[in-house]
Amino acid sequence: MAKLGKRTKSARLAFAGKDNISLEDAVSLIKANATAKFDETIEIAMNLGVDPRHADQMVRGVVTLPNGTGKTVRVAVFARGPKADEATAAGADIVGAEDLMEAIQGGKIDFDRCIATPDMMPIVGRLGKILGPRNLMPNPKVGTVTMDVATAVANAKGGEVQFKAEKAGVVHAGVGKASFDAAQLAENIRAFVDAVAKAKPAGAKGAYLKRINLSSTMGPGVSVSVDSAASAV
Template sequence: MGKVGKRIVAARESFAGKEDLTVEEAVSLIKANAKTKFDETVEIAMNLGVDPRHADQMVRGVVGLPNGTGKDVRVAVFARGPKADEAKEAGADIVGAEDLMETVQGGKIDFDRCIATPDMMPIVGRLGKVLGPRNLMPNPKVGTVTMDVADAVKAAKGGEVQFKAEKAGVVHAGVGKVSFDEGKLVENVRAFVDAVAKAKPTGAKGTYIKKVSLSSSMGPGVTVALDSATGN
């Protein structure tokens, strides 16, 4: 265990008995205990009162974090002709059509976001079993199936975050880096929570947002008071 063990023990001691903190308190605690040699991601997890197996309870959306994510997002675009050129000019890392499909089918997925023009969906559709489980399948509901590929690429590169409820009704995402100013992290957290709140599905009954937790990539988690997370 060595130094890593001591770091984890110390962090757990710092977090012990602390729960339902304000967003500000939680962010401060996480920053103070993130002592790895790399810039850890600040992660949020939201437990929702939904069952995503039912179509009217699926939670899905996208949010542009006001201060970005601090992550270098690699973007792949399925497009041809002028739209492919637009994607490249906007900063897309990978652009292609059938050739890109074959690359993905071969097991090489070297990107974090996938965008497609509508005419490419018959090709992209063949990749559902590969891209779907990784939450990379282009979807018009979150703006990744679009003719405005340049705007979509810039948004992805600029701090836009997609979210989707998993089987247990949990939504999670990275909302910045521990090196961020505390105020900027707080803004990002509240922007994310607000977006998930606005994405409440019609089939959700009872309490929608049950729990909000924050952590760093390698650190313990802490619960955040719901009224602080939602800004109410």
């Protein structure tokens, strides 16, 4: 059995016996134990009462966190002509068409968000097997297939977070950094939880928000009271 370090032992001791606590208590606990040598990401995982294998139970959406994510987001845009110029002016890191497609096919994926104008989708569609599993495929439902590329780029860089339920009905995302103050993290988390709550699909039966767990990149997780974390629903 691997020997636990002092930091890990200390964190586990601090988290012992903590379960279904208030959001504010959870944030304070996680911040106090995020002691890695880098600014850890605060991560949320939500267990939902859905089976995403059924089309009417898929959960997907987007939310702009009020205090941003604390992460530098690299944005790629598929566009031509004036729309390509708009994307560049808005701060897109990579802009292209067939050349960008070829780079991705060659294994070069150095971006966190992919946006496309509608006329580019025949090209982007060829990349489905590459971008899809990485949750990078542009989709009109979350505003990444659009003619308003400038706004899409600004949103992506300004704290917008996409979410999608995985096979087990779990949604997870980064909702800030350990360096954020407690109030900023709590506000971000409630915004995210409320967005997921409002995305409840028609086919969901019974309890929808079943469990919420928070953790830092290198720290243990703690469960949070659903009522404490959901402000609008």
